[in-house]
Amino acid sequence: MKPLDDEELRQLLAQWETPPAPTRLRRRVLSSSPRRRVGIPRYLRIRTSVAAISLAALLMLAYWAGAKRSPSPPASTGLASFQPAKNPNLRIVRITENEQD
Amino acid sequence: MTPTELQQAYENHADAVFRFAFRITGSVAVAEDLAHDCFVALGRGSAAYNPEKGSLRVFLLGVTRRLAARLWRTESRLDPLGEDGRFVEPTSLETLEIQDAVAACVGALPPLQREVLVLAEYEGLTLREIAQAVETEVGTVKARLHRARENLRKTLAPFAPARRNPTA
Secondary structure, three states, rough: OOOOOHHHHHHHOOOOOOOOOOOOHHHHHHHHOOOOOOOHHHHHHHHHHHHHHHHHHHHHHHHHHHHHHEEEEEEEEOOOOOOOOOOOOOOOOOOHHHHOO | OOOHHHHHHHHHHHHHHHHHHHHHOHHHHHHHHHHHHHHHHHOOOOOOHHHOOOOHHHHHHHEEEEEHHHHHHHOOOOOOOOOOOOOOOOOOOHHHHHHHHHHHHHOOOOOOHHHHHHEEEHHOHHHHHHHHHOOOHHHHHHHHHHHHHHHHHHHHHHHHHHHOOOOO
8 A cells, every 4th residue: 555645644643632631640740749959059969978978988997997906905904903912922032141242 | 940830830831741651652641650750850850951951841851751761661671772673563453443543553663763753743843852852863863753754654554534435
């Protein structure tokens, strides 16, 4: 069959009508409240996000490096828990005058 | 975009967006969802409109087209949107009314041909505006439009009024 010419094609295409937009579409669109980001431009939001992520990464790196480097501290460095020996078992050694020479 | 601006945009362009979405998807429900997502994206600023780059209507049709393309890619991962997608002629056209036959033939076009045809024939966009909406070159739009029309000239030939009822 011979193909349609331009005018025939245009006439046929014009016969395809669409249904109207559903009435609920308007309600759906206009009731979904847009998340306003008042006063913060887009480029600034991106920069803030990048800065926050970089800061978090730096903090984690610093924490990790610090934990790796510092040795574990002694259990106690003060004298508060000092206890004298209970059974010292002392032995006195005298030095004679001859030994001193 | 303020709620007032969004409402104004909706009043001015909702019909065009819905019509376009319906004609490229063939489904009222899907078209409604696409139109909804399009205006919500506009309202939330995730689709940033720049008046210097063209009219709001062309911009919204472009957003709708991107949403539809995403849907197609999701639903048919094994059938990518090729430049020369195969045109499968709809079967049993004889039993259809003309309007349904036109819908079936346009719906059978490869998506990239279908969208430029709908934008040109039904939305009245210029080649430059279509190129902007579908994010390609004017030459590519011309080629797609030519192929779409060629396909439809053949498949819709039996429905030309003069040929359908020669005695009338």
